[in-house]
Amino acid sequence: MKRNEKLITVLNSLLTDELTAINQYQIQSEIDENQGYGKLLQAIRKQELDETLQAERLIEQFIFQGGAPAVSYLNPMKMGETVLETIKNDKGDDCDKSLSTAYSDNN
Numbered sequence: 001m002k003r004n005e006k007l008i009t010v011l012n013s014l015l016t017d018e019l020t021a022i023n024q025y026q027i028q029s030e031i032d033e034n035q036g037y038g039k040l041l042q043a044i045r046k047q048e049l050d051e052t053l054q055a056e057r058l059i060e061q062f063i064f065q066g067g068a069p070a071v072s073y074l075n076p077m078k079m080g081e082t083v084l085e086t087i088k089n090d091k092g093d094d095c096d097k098s099l100s101t102a103y104s105d106n107n
C-alpha cells in the first residue's frame with residue numbers, strides 16, 4: 001500500500017494534540033490534588049485516560065499506514081495557577097478533528 005503523506009501529516013498533527021492534552025491533564029490533576037479538588041481530580045484523570053486511548057488509536061493508524069508517529073512535539077499548554085484559571089484557559093480545543101474526519105478529508 002502506498003503511503004498517504006498528507007494523511008500522515010494530519011495524523012501527526014492529531015497526535016500532537018493528544019499528547020499535549022495528556023500532559024496538560026497530568027499537570028492539572030496534580031494541581032487539583034494539591035488544592036484539594038478530589039472530585040475534579042477523578043474527572044481530570046478520566047480525561048487523561050481518554051486522551052491516552054485516543055493517542056494509542058492514532059499510533060495504530062500510523063503503523064497501519066506505514067508512517068512513523070512524531071512523538072516529540074507538544075502544542076503550547078494552557079495552564080493556570082489555580083483550578084479556575086486552568087478551566088478558563090482550557091477551552092477543550094484538543095480533538096477538534098476526529099480520526100474519521102482526517103480520513104475523509106485526505107482520501
Ligand SMILES: [Fe+2]
Nearest residue numbers: 051054094095
Ligand atoms: Fe483527544
